[in-house]
Amino acid sequence: DQQVKQNSPSLSVQEGRISILNCDYTNSMFDYFLWYKKYPAEGPTFLISISSIKDKNEDGRFTVFLNKSAKHLSLHIVPSQPGDSAVYFCAAAGSQGNLIFGKGTKLSVKP
Amino acid sequence: DAGITQSPRHKVTETGTPVTLRCHQTENHRYMYWYRQDPGHGLRLIHYSYGVKDTDKGEVSDGYSVSRSKTEDFLLTLESATSSQTSVYFCATLGGDRYNEQFFGPGTRLTVL
Numbered sequence: 001d002q003q004v005k006q007n008s009p010s011l012s013v014q015e016g017r018i019s020i021l022n023c024d025y026t027n028s029m030f031d032y033f034l035w036y037k038k039y040p041a042e043g044p045t046f047l048i049s050i051s052s053i054k055d056k057n058e059d060g061r062f063t064v065f066l067n068k069s070a071k072h073l074s075l076h077i078v079p080s081q082p083g084d085s086a087v088y089f090c091a092a093a094g095s096q097g098n099l100i101f102g103k104g105t106k107l108s109v110k111p
Numbered sequence: 112d113a114g115i116t117q118s119p120r121h122k123v124t125e126t127g128t129p130v131t132l133r134c135h136q137t138e139n140h141r142y143m144y145w146y147r148q149d150p151g152h153g154l155r156l157i158h159y160s161y162g163v164k165d166t167d168k169g170e171v172s173d174g175y176s177v178s179r180s181k182t183e184d185f186l187l188t189l190e191s192a193t194s195s196q197t198s199v200y201f202c203a204t205l206g207g208d209r210y211n212e213q214f215f216g217p218g219t220r221l222t223v224l
């Protein structure tokens with residue numbers, strides 16, 4: 001059973017519009033969440049994170065929102081750019097620094 | 112960039128042969144991880160290490176073993192490769208300024224025929 005779920009395998013957005021990527025988790029003990037971005041033939045790279053003591057964290061065009069009661073987080077990208085086209089992984093921090101990843105959402109930003 | 116390299120970057124092998132993948136880091140990070148990435152499964156943890164000679168199993172450890180004799184090197188071994196182990200393998204280290212941030216290597220694409 002998946003502890004971290006990304007239910008949308010893909011998302012297509014027009015350049016300049018908002019991209020919203022969603023993530024749900026089942027374990028209420030998770031207290032830190034991260035988003036990673038992955039281009040083809042490269043390793044994932046860290047994008048943004050959020051602690052469970054916050055409900056929002058912003059970094060430039062990227063904002064992550066956390067709703068603990070719903071066990072849901074979302075990544076907003078505004079405005080979306082073609083270079084944002086990639087696979088985005090949501091991850092929750094477990095014990096020993098381990099990360100539990102969702103299956104990923106492939107974002108396509110069309111010019 | 113945590114100075115992580117993986118070798119080989121690509122490998123094709125036959126069922127039943129042993130395979131060793133190497134991860135090398137230059138940042139002296141204590142924790143190291145091996146993941147596999149498969150379509151429809153995302154990234155799944157195979158094994159991890161929390162120090163020299165200290166390792167533990169992850170979610171999908173069956174058929175894999177690891178060794179860490181030096182801080183900078185973490186080896187993943189498939190004792191007898193099977194077609195189900197065809198995958199892209201990523202090494203990662205834990206470090207940096209952000210809590211729980213892992214840095215990933217470029218990956219090794221392994222094909223088992």
